Amino acid sequence: MNPYTHQLFLFVPNAERGALGQFMRDFGSELEGFAFDEDAEMEGVSTDGQGPPDGWCFASWVTAAQAAAFQAQLPNMPAGTIIDQHPNQGDYDAWLASFGMERVIEGE
Numbered sequence: 001m002n003p004y005t006h007q008l009f010l011f012v013p014n015a016e017r018g019a020l021g022q023f024m025r026d027f028g029s030e031l032e033g034f035a036f037d038e039d040a041e042m043e044g045v046s047t048d049g050q051g052p053p054d055g056w057c058f059a060s061w062v063t064a065a066q067a068a069a070f071q072a073q074l075p076n077m078p079a080g081t082i083i084d085q086h087p088n089q090g091d092y093d094a095w096l097a098s099f100g101m102e103r104v105i106e107g108e
Contacts, residue, residue: 004061007090008070008083011045011101013055016078023077031073032066044104045096051104055080059092 012020024031044053062070067085074083084095096102 003063006062006064006067006085006087007092008058008060008062008067008085009090009092009095010058010070011055011082011096011099012042012057012078013080014053016080017042017056019078020081027073027076030069032063032069045101046104047100047102049102049105051106053104055101057092057096057101057103059090 042056042058044051044055045057046052046054062085064087070083071085074081077083082099084090093102
């Protein structure tokens with residue numbers, strides 16, 4: 001049975017990305033073994049889908065314990081951090097749109 005039953009979404013404003021990276025280096029071991037750093041496949045997002053990014057988002061399948069650990073640590077993360085988790089399935093783009101963001105589309 002697959003233990004990764006929750007989709008975790010995390011957003012951090014551009015100005016706080018470094019602070020979130022420092023938080024993860026300092027407290028990542030308290031997040032139920034979830035390996036993360038400031039370079040972990042975070043996508044740029046903005047209000048209009050154009051760059052430069054207004055913030056950075058990350059989405060990953062996690063265990064229920066990992067999801068709970070992230071929620072418990074939210075008060076210790078940078079003030080602008082948003083975390084949401086959905087059991088079984090979540091729509092990343094719908095979640096971004098719920099607070100006025102969309103993925104930054106890289107030009108070719």
